[in-house]
Amino acid sequence: MAISARLVAVEVVEYLDGITNVAAYLSEGPTPPVGKTVIVHPDAGQHDGPLGNPDRDLRVEFQTTSVGTTAEQALWVHDQVATRLWRSTITLDGSTNTLPIFAIPGTEQPVRRDDNLADPLFYVTCSWMAHARPST
Amino acid sequence: MTPAEFAAELQRVSAGTDSAISKVVEKGALNIKNDARASLSSSNAGKSAAGQFINYDMSGTLEAEIGYDKMAGSLGTMNEYGSAGNAPKKNLANALEREAPVTAKYAAEAVDDLWR
Numbered sequence: 149m150a151i152s153a154r155l156v157a158v159e160v161v162e163y164l165d166g167i168t169n170v171a172a173y174l175s176e177g178p179t180p181p182v183g184k185t186v187i188v189h190p191d192a193g194q195h196d197g198p199l200g201n202p203d204r205d206l207r208v209e210f211q212t213t214s215v216g217t218t219a220e221q222a223l224w225v226h227d228q229v230a231t232r233l234w235r236s237t238i239t240l241d242g243s244t245n246t247l248p249i250f251a252i253p254g255t256e257q258p259v260r261r262d263d264n265l266a267d268p269l270f271y272v273t274c275s276w277m278a279h280a281r282p283s284t
Numbered sequence: 285m286t287p288a289e290f291a292a293e294l295q296r297v298s299a300g301t302d303s304a305i306s307k308v309v310e311k312g313a314l315n316i317k318n319d320a321r322a323s324l325s326s327s328n329a330g331k332s333a334a335g336q337f338i339n340y341d342m343s344g345t346l347e348a349e350i351g352y353d354k355m356a357g358s359l360g361t362m363n364e365y366g367s368a369g370n371a372p373k374k375n376l377a378n379a380l381e382r383e384a385p386v387t388a389k390y391a392a393e394a395v396d397d398l399w400r
Contacts, residue, residue, distance in 0.1 A: 262368040273372070
């Protein structure tokens with residue numbers, strides 16, 4: 149089974165959904181956005197390995213956006229996400245690829261306020277890299 | 285070439301390196317700026333307006349800083365990193381990733397040219 153940024157993100161969402169009191173979503177959160185959520189955005193178009201070639205290593209990037217109703221809550225959600233993802237390994241359904249995950253240095257952004265919403269929310273973003281290695 | 289001639293040649297090349305690479309770095313920064321602006325302008329009208337605030341500054345001889353001016357306000361960070369309700373666009377990060385190997389190639393060629 150070929151690996152893709154979307155498939156990795158789907159698996160990461162499932163993995164993060166296991167965090168108590170935090171809901172995880174793929175690409176788009178609930179409308180209107182609510183607090184204590186994490187949204188996983190897959191980065192399409194990877195550069196160091198052809199998608200669909202199961203014999204090559206592949207670096208897959210994705211971004212997490214941790215959302216809270218206060219700055220403190222957004223940071224708390226991000227802490228939960230980082231703790232869960234840091235150096236963790238997931239296995240994609242139907243494939244033999246395992247994915248050690250680590251944060252890309254320097255991509256963790258400070259907590260920001262989303263002023264476009266009627267009820268402002270706060271969010272923290274961070275980019276992560278999953279390194280897929282074929283095991284066969 | 286005698287050792288003394290070789291030493292003189294090394295001195296000549298190292299003296300010209302900063303200037304040669306600085307031009308390549310500045311050209312790379314300009315390409316990233318233009319690429320990011322172009323990819324923003326294919327986005328919606330409101331967001332593409334932020335493109336005019338993407339600029340670069342040379343920080344010293346070999347370093348360029350490319351990003352949104354402060355005039356862009358929160359629109360710049362929202363375009364790049366998304367927000368609670370919007371996905372990230374990563375126009376700058378993607379432009380950097382496209383340009384980095386090109387700039388590295390021309391920097392290597394610029395140093396090669398100094399030896400000729």
